[in-house]
Amino acid sequence: MQDTHSVAGIVEKKALQKKALAMIESMPSLSTVIGEFLELASREYFTAKDFEKVLIKDQALVARLLKVANSSFFGSSKSINAVHEAVVLIGLDNMKNIVYSVSSSGLLTKRLKNYQYADQGFWLHSMAVAVTCRILVEGNPNSPINSEEAFVAGLLHDIGKLILDNFLDAESGPRDVSISEEKEALGVSHCKLAEVILKKWRIPQSIQSAVRHHHEPDVQSAEQHGAVLVNLADRLCNGWNIGVNSLMDLGAEIDKAEFDAELQALDFKSDQFNETLYLLRKKLATLDKFYEEA
Numbered sequence: 001m002q003d004t005h006s007v008a009g010i011v012e013k014k015a016l017q018k019k020a021l022a023m024i025e026s027m028p029s030l031s032t033v034i035g036e037f038l039e040l041a042s043r044e045y046f047t048a049k050d051f052e053k054v055l056i057k058d059q060a061l062v063a064r065l066l067k068v069a070n071s072s073f074f075g076s077s078k079s080i081n082a083v084h085e086a087v088v089l090i091g092l093d094n095m096k097n098i099v100y101s102v103s104s105s106g107l108l109t110k111r112l113k114n115y116q117y118a119d120q121g122f123w124l125h126s127m128a129v130a131v132t133c134r135i136l137v138e139g140n141p142n143s144p145i146n147s148e149e150a151f152v153a154g155l156l157h158d159i160g161k162l163i164l165d166n167f168l169d170a171e172s173g174p175r176d177v178s179i180s181e182e183k184e185a186l187g188v189s190h191c192k193l194a195e196v197i198l199k200k201w202r203i204p205q206s207i208q209s210a211v212r213h214h215h216e217p218d219v220q221s222a223e224q225h226g227a228v229l230v231n232l233a234d235r236l237c238n239g240w241n242i243g244v245n246s247l248m249d250l251g252a253e254i255d256k257a258e259f260d261a262e263l264q265a266l267d268f269k270s271d272q273f274n275e276t277l278y279l280l281r282k283k284l285a286t287l288d289k290f291y292e293e294a
């Protein structure tokens with residue numbers, strides 16, 4: 001490949017980026033339900049019935065939702081035949097998790113040639129970061145974004161890797177691909193590509209920004225606190241090897257000092273964070289079983 005800084009190298013990068021943009025244009029969109037869910041969640045008041053009205057617009061999604069709701073994962077003794085029954089029996093948050101999961105599973109379950117993930121690890125890591133973002137928000141009353149925006153930002157934070165994987169040197173095999181290697185291959189990182197994808201899907205700007213800057217967020221900038229949140233969730237999940245290895249290690253200790261800057265930026269108190277870590281471990285322990293059903 002040509003030197004990135006030479007004229008030929010720049011021209012080559014521009015040609016590759018044009019190819020990447022064409023691939024983004026051909027990507028299937030998320031269900032329109034996602035955008036409407038996010039709009040509902042931004043309201044001061046909403047009900048489960050409001051979510052049901054949105055969901056019934058996508059009958060294929062409803063069918064998958066009911067399939068998962070009736071699975072052994074939730075263990076309901078009663079057959080669930082309608083969306084409102086699912087809300088009552090498994091809870092609104094669980095229902096929303098299923099909707100986000102099944103809406104994105106066609107993309108996030110794809111095997112990547114270059115990025116180091118275990119079987120279905122890309123999906124598992126994405127869902128883990130999403131769940132972590134939501135729990136971090138719920139454990140912190142000073143959160144910069146709401147729990148739905150946080151979940152979707154976590155779920156889609158690495159979506160750009162689906163495109164960049166096609167431009168990396170496959171001969172090197174699965175590995176921990178750095179941002180510098182991505183830029184050497186295409187001139188942009190997976191974070192930038194993710195922003196382009198989310199813009200195409202008309203995902204809210206707050207989520208685009210959180211995803212765009214999640215690898216190097218400015219902890220001093222209030223406008224990037226969404227990115228700080230995703231960065232914190234991503235690093236926690238990486239520390240527990242979620243998606244990277246076939247077995248996650250939720251017993252691995254978390255050194256809070258390593259996250260001081262992020263916790264201060266998010267105004268996260270020490271006792272709040274300790275309680276949140278406990279809830280996180282409990283929730284993430286069953287995540288792989290959820291994948292089997294979804």
